[in-house]
Amino acid sequence: MNNLLQGINLYLVGMMGAGKTTVGRLLASELGYGFVDTDEVITASAKKSINNIFAEEGEAEFRKLESDVLSQVSAYTKLAVATGGGIILKRENWSYLHHGLIVWLDATPELLYNRLKQDTTRPLLQDSNPLLKITNILKERESLYALADLRITLQEGETPEEIAKRVMNQIPSVLKHSDAV
Ligand SMILES: Nc1ncnc2c1ncn2[C@@H]1O[C@H](COP(=O)(O)OP(=O)(O)OP(=O)(O)O)[C@@H](O)[C@H]1O
Ligand SMILES: O=C(O)C1=C[C@@H](O)[C@@H](O)[C@H](O)C1
Numbered sequence: 001m002n003n004l005l006q007g008i009n010l011y012l013v014g015m016m017g018a019g020k021t022t023v024g025r026l027l028a029s030e031l032g033y034g035f036v037d038t039d040e041v042i043t044a045s046a047k048k049s050i051n052n053i054f055a056e057e058g059e060a061e062f063r064k065l066e067s068d069v070l071s072q073v074s075a076y077t078k079l080a081v082a083t084g085g086g087i088i089l090k091r092e093n094w095s096y097l098h099h100g101l102i103v104w105l106d107a108t109p110e111l112l113y114n115r116l117k118q119d120t121t122r123p124l125l126q127d128s129n130p131l132l133k134i135t136n137i138l139k140e141r142e143s144l145y146a147l148a149d150l151r152i153t154l155q156e157g158e159t160p161e162e163i164a165k166r167v168m169n170q171i172p173s174v175l176k177h178s179d180a181v
């Protein structure tokens with residue numbers, strides 16, 4: 001195991017399409033950590049897609065499942081956790097996130113839109129104007145994402161590997177426990 005985080009979990013937060021799942025897998029491998037994606041745990045256990053959970057049970061039920069999964073995941077150590085984009089919405093979730101190091105992958109609405117414009121798997125973006133929807137959701141959530149320990153502002157054209165490397169390089173500057181450096 002890479003000793004950088006001394007076993008504490010790394011939580012990736014950010015908007016849909018920011019690359020939490022993609023970059024999270026790479027970070028897990030760099031850190032010698034396990035990888036968990038809360039969206040994947042929810043869909044595997046519900047045996048339904050996120051679209052179907054939203055359509056059949058509603059967003060509130062999805063958020064409840066998401067909190068349950070986060071509370072279970074946070075009982076483990078040595079994990080890189082890709083969260084769902086809305087995990088920051090509930091106050092109770094922050095008590096779990098704060099057990100680890102929280103990294104915000106911050107991207108502009110245009111970058112997110114370009115990545116997701118062909119994608120039909122994000123129910124909140126099934127809208128006649130997805131770019132405006134992304135812009136509005138980001139506005140509502142920005143102050144919550146900003147509570148993360150580390151903000152990584154994504155550059156257009158940057159590869160997932162480059163982003164993971166940037167996260168690894170910046171972790172020492174924000175470690176909570178000085179004895180963990
Ligand atoms: N650095 C990158 N450059 C180009 N494409 C990327 C990059 N990172 C991720 N992608 C692509 O963007 C899309 C969204 O990425 P990903 O699923 O990792 O986002 P996410 O933050 O996990 O989104 P969600 O919150 O919806 O789960 C995927 O198709 C992925 O392959
Ligand atoms: O930003 C959001 O609210 C979401 C992001 C995805 O990760 C999924 O959790 C779901 O599509 C909702």
Ligand SMILES: [Mg+2]
Binds near residue numbers: 082
């Ligand atoms: Mg994801």
